[in-house]
Amino acid sequence: KAGVTQTPRYLIKTRGQQVTLSCSPISGHRSVSWYQQTPGQGLQFLFEYFSETQRNKGNFPGRFSGRQFSNSRSEMNVSTLELGDSALYLCASWDRGTFEQFFGPGTRLTVL
Amino acid sequence: AQSVTQLDSQVPVFEEAPVELRCNYSSSVSVYLFWYVQYPNQGLQLLLKYLSGSTLVKGINGFEAEFNKSQTSFHLRKPSVHISDTAEYFCAVSRGDYNTDKLIFGTGTRLQVFP
Numbered sequence: 439k440a441g442v443t444q445t446p447r448y449l450i451k452t453r454g455q456q457v458t459l460s461c462s463p464i465s466g467h468r469s470v471s472w473y474q475q476t477p478g479q480g481l482q483f484l485f486e487y488f489s490e491t492q493r494n495k496g497n498f499p500g501r502f503s504g505r506q507f508s509n510s511r512s513e514m515n516v517s518t519l520e521l522g523d524s525a526l527y528l529c530a531s532w533d534r535g536t537f538e539q540f541f542g543p544g545t546r547l548t549v550l
Numbered sequence: 551a552q553s554v555t556q557l558d559s560q561v562p563v564f565e566e567a568p569v570e571l572r573c574n575y576s577s578s579v580s581v582y583l584f585w586y587v588q589y590p591n592q593g594l595q596l597l598l599k600y601l602s603g604s605t606l607v608k609g610i611n612g613f614e615a616e617f618n619k620s621q622t623s624f625h626l627r628k629p630s631v632h633i634s635d636t637a638e639y640f641c642a643v644s645r646g647d648y649n650t651d652k653l654i655f656g657t658g659t660r661l662q663v664f665p
Binding site for chain 2: 493
Protein backbone atom coordinates (compact mmCIF):
# COMPACT_ATOMS: atom_id res chain seq x y z
CA LYS A 439 0.00 0.00 0.00
CA ALA A 440 1.12 3.52 -0.64
CA GLY A 441 1.91 5.58 2.42
CA VAL A 442 0.45 8.85 3.57
CA THR A 443 1.08 11.63 1.09
CA GLN A 444 1.09 15.32 1.84
CA THR A 445 1.18 18.19 -0.61
CA PRO A 446 2.89 20.49 -1.00
CA ARG A 447 6.09 19.52 0.83
CA TYR A 448 7.28 23.10 1.18
CA LEU A 449 5.39 26.38 1.21
CA ILE A 450 6.40 29.99 1.72
CA LYS A 451 3.73 32.55 2.50
CA THR A 452 3.59 36.06 3.90
CA ARG A 453 1.74 37.29 6.94
CA GLY A 454 -1.97 37.76 6.40
CA GLN A 455 -2.26 35.23 3.61
CA GLN A 456 -4.09 31.95 3.89
CA VAL A 457 -2.89 28.46 3.05
CA THR A 458 -4.39 25.05 2.33
CA LEU A 459 -2.52 21.83 2.96
CA SER A 460 -3.58 18.45 1.65
CA CYS A 461 -3.28 14.92 2.99
CA SER A 462 -4.12 11.61 1.37
CA PRO A 463 -4.31 8.76 3.89
CA ILE A 464 -3.43 5.14 3.37
CA SER A 465 -6.08 3.36 1.36
CA GLY A 466 -8.79 2.03 3.65
CA HIS A 467 -7.99 4.32 6.55
CA ARG A 468 -10.91 6.56 7.44
CA SER A 469 -9.33 8.56 10.26
CA VAL A 470 -6.94 11.41 9.67
CA SER A 471 -5.22 13.51 12.31
CA TRP A 472 -3.20 16.69 11.92
CA TYR A 473 -0.31 17.83 14.09
CA GLN A 474 1.84 20.93 14.21
CA GLN A 475 5.54 20.57 15.00
CA THR A 476 7.64 23.53 16.06
CA PRO A 477 10.97 23.75 17.90
CA GLY A 478 9.37 25.66 20.76
CA GLN A 479 6.08 23.81 21.27
CA GLY A 480 6.99 20.37 19.93
CA LEU A 481 4.29 18.17 18.45
CA GLN A 482 0.78 19.41 19.09
CA PHE A 483 -2.53 17.90 18.04
CA LEU A 484 -4.62 20.06 15.74
CA PHE A 485 -7.69 17.98 14.89
CA GLU A 486 -8.93 14.54 13.89
CA TYR A 487 -11.45 13.56 11.25
CA PHE A 488 -13.34 10.33 10.88
CA SER A 489 -15.80 9.72 8.07
CA GLU A 490 -15.92 13.41 7.16
CA THR A 491 -16.67 14.48 10.75
CA GLN A 492 -14.34 16.36 13.04
CA ARG A 493 -14.18 14.27 16.19
CA ASN A 494 -11.73 16.28 18.22
CA LYS A 495 -9.91 19.58 18.06
CA GLY A 496 -6.78 20.74 19.81
CA ASN A 497 -6.18 24.06 21.48
CA PHE A 498 -5.64 26.19 18.39
CA PRO A 499 -7.39 29.41 17.31
CA GLY A 500 -10.26 29.38 14.86
CA ARG A 501 -7.90 30.41 12.06
CA PHE A 502 -7.00 26.73 11.87
CA SER A 503 -9.67 24.63 10.23
CA GLY A 504 -9.94 21.42 8.32
CA ARG A 505 -12.22 19.09 6.48
CA GLN A 506 -12.36 15.58 5.18
CA PHE A 507 -13.83 14.38 1.92
CA SER A 508 -15.77 11.23 1.16
CA ASN A 509 -12.60 9.54 -0.15
CA SER A 510 -10.96 10.24 3.26
CA ARG A 511 -8.57 12.83 1.85
CA SER A 512 -8.22 15.74 4.20
CA GLU A 513 -7.29 19.39 3.95
CA MET A 514 -6.36 21.88 6.59
CA ASN A 515 -6.58 25.60 6.15
CA VAL A 516 -4.87 28.38 8.03
CA SER A 517 -6.21 31.87 7.46
CA THR A 518 -4.58 35.21 8.27
CA LEU A 519 -1.15 33.66 8.67
CA GLU A 520 1.11 34.79 11.49
CA LEU A 521 4.87 34.38 11.82
CA GLY A 522 4.27 31.85 14.59
CA ASP A 523 2.44 29.56 12.20
CA SER A 524 5.76 28.61 10.65
CA ALA A 525 6.02 24.91 11.37
CA LEU A 526 6.07 21.39 10.02
CA TYR A 527 2.48 20.21 9.62
CA LEU A 528 2.12 16.47 9.85
CA CYS A 529 -0.82 14.40 8.79
CA ALA A 530 -1.41 10.93 10.20
CA SER A 531 -3.61 8.15 8.93
CA TRP A 532 -5.11 5.85 11.54
CA ASP A 533 -5.36 2.09 11.40
CA ARG A 534 -8.21 1.62 13.86
CA GLY A 535 -7.60 -2.10 13.99
CA THR A 536 -4.11 -1.73 15.44
CA PHE A 537 -4.42 1.81 16.87
CA GLU A 538 -1.36 2.86 14.87
CA GLN A 539 -0.96 6.24 13.29
CA PHE A 540 1.06 6.39 10.09
CA PHE A 541 2.59 9.76 9.42
CA GLY A 542 3.22 11.54 6.16
CA PRO A 543 6.46 13.42 5.43
CA GLY A 544 4.88 16.72 6.41
CA THR A 545 4.45 20.12 4.83
CA ARG A 546 6.96 22.70 5.95
CA LEU A 547 5.28 26.09 6.06
CA THR A 548 7.37 29.22 6.34
CA VAL A 549 5.58 32.52 7.01
CA LEU A 550 7.57 35.66 6.20
CA ALA B 551 -6.08 14.18 30.26
CA GLN B 552 -2.78 12.53 29.48
CA SER B 553 0.74 13.94 29.52
CA VAL B 554 4.20 12.66 28.67
CA THR B 555 7.61 13.60 30.02
CA GLN B 556 10.82 12.69 28.26
CA LEU B 557 13.47 13.27 30.83
CA ASP B 558 16.45 13.69 28.51
CA SER B 559 16.50 16.18 25.68
CA GLN B 560 19.77 14.78 24.31
CA VAL B 561 21.53 11.47 24.74
CA PRO B 562 25.06 11.09 23.32
CA VAL B 563 26.37 7.55 23.02
CA PHE B 564 29.15 5.70 21.24
CA GLU B 565 28.43 3.19 18.53
CA GLU B 566 27.77 -0.38 19.78
CA ALA B 567 27.00 0.88 23.31
CA PRO B 568 23.60 0.25 24.92
CA VAL B 569 21.14 3.10 25.26
CA GLU B 570 18.01 3.86 27.25
CA LEU B 571 15.66 6.74 26.45
CA ARG B 572 13.36 7.55 29.32
CA CYS B 573 9.65 8.29 29.16
CA ASN B 574 7.14 8.84 31.94
CA TYR B 575 3.45 9.42 31.47
CA SER B 576 0.52 10.67 33.48
CA SER B 577 -3.10 9.63 33.00
CA SER B 578 -6.22 9.01 35.06
CA VAL B 579 -7.42 6.36 32.60
CA SER B 580 -5.84 3.43 30.82
CA VAL B 581 -3.45 4.32 28.03
CA TYR B 582 -1.81 3.13 24.89
CA LEU B 583 1.89 3.97 24.61
CA PHE B 584 4.06 4.49 21.55
CA TRP B 585 7.60 5.33 20.54
CA TYR B 586 8.22 7.10 17.24
CA VAL B 587 11.46 8.04 15.50
CA GLN B 588 11.97 11.05 13.26
CA TYR B 589 14.92 11.36 10.89
CA PRO B 590 15.84 14.82 9.54
CA ASN B 591 13.29 16.28 7.14
CA GLN B 592 10.99 13.30 7.48
CA GLY B 593 7.76 12.38 9.21
CA LEU B 594 7.42 10.07 12.19
CA GLN B 595 7.93 6.33 11.99
CA LEU B 596 6.46 3.98 14.57
CA LEU B 597 9.10 1.97 16.45
CA LEU B 598 6.83 0.07 18.81
CA LYS B 599 3.61 0.25 20.77
CA TYR B 600 2.05 -1.05 23.96
CA LEU B 601 -1.68 -1.68 23.97
CA SER B 602 -2.07 -4.47 26.53
CA GLY B 603 -0.61 -7.83 27.49
CA SER B 604 3.09 -8.45 27.86
CA THR B 605 4.84 -5.46 29.35
CA LEU B 606 7.99 -6.02 27.29
CA VAL B 607 7.42 -4.85 23.76
CA LYS B 608 9.78 -5.46 20.87
CA GLY B 609 9.86 -3.15 17.90
CA ILE B 610 11.71 -2.50 14.69
CA ASN B 611 15.46 -1.91 14.32
CA GLY B 612 16.29 -3.85 17.50
CA PHE B 613 14.47 -1.52 19.89
CA GLU B 614 12.39 -2.65 22.83
CA ALA B 615 10.46 -0.95 25.62
CA GLU B 616 9.02 -1.99 28.93
CA PHE B 617 5.71 -0.76 30.27
CA ASN B 618 5.83 -0.24 34.02
CA LYS B 619 2.42 0.71 35.36
CA SER B 620 3.53 1.32 38.94
CA GLN B 621 6.31 3.66 37.79
CA THR B 622 4.17 5.07 34.95
CA SER B 623 7.12 4.61 32.66
CA PHE B 624 7.75 3.32 29.15
CA HIS B 625 11.51 3.48 28.61
CA LEU B 626 13.01 2.63 25.23
CA ARG B 627 16.15 0.50 25.06
CA LYS B 628 18.57 -0.86 22.51
CA PRO B 629 21.47 -3.14 23.49
CA SER B 630 23.83 -1.92 20.76
CA VAL B 631 23.30 1.26 18.76
CA HIS B 632 24.47 2.10 15.26
CA ILE B 633 25.38 5.39 13.64
CA SER B 634 22.15 5.12 11.68
CA ASP B 635 20.12 5.31 14.92
CA THR B 636 21.00 9.01 15.20
CA ALA B 637 17.59 10.70 15.16
CA GLU B 638 14.90 12.31 17.32
CA TYR B 639 12.78 9.91 19.36
CA PHE B 640 9.29 10.72 20.62
CA CYS B 641 7.28 8.96 23.27
CA ALA B 642 3.52 9.33 22.88
CA VAL B 643 0.39 8.35 24.79
CA SER B 644 -3.23 8.05 23.84
CA ARG B 645 -6.37 7.16 25.70
CA GLY B 646 -6.54 3.40 25.92
CA ASP B 647 -9.87 2.59 24.35
CA TYR B 648 -11.41 2.16 20.93
CA ASN B 649 -12.47 5.79 20.73
CA THR B 650 -8.95 7.07 21.21
CA ASP B 651 -8.45 9.96 18.84
CA LYS B 652 -5.16 11.72 19.37
CA LEU B 653 -1.58 11.25 20.43
CA ILE B 654 0.02 13.35 23.15
CA PHE B 655 3.73 13.60 22.51
CA GLY B 656 6.70 14.18 24.72
CA THR B 657 9.21 16.87 23.83
CA GLY B 658 11.55 14.40 22.19
CA THR B 659 15.03 13.00 22.86
CA ARG B 660 17.79 13.55 20.35
CA LEU B 661 19.96 10.45 20.18
CA GLN B 662 23.42 11.18 18.85
CA VAL B 663 25.55 8.14 18.09
CA PHE B 664 29.30 8.75 17.75
CA PRO B 665 31.77 6.42 16.00
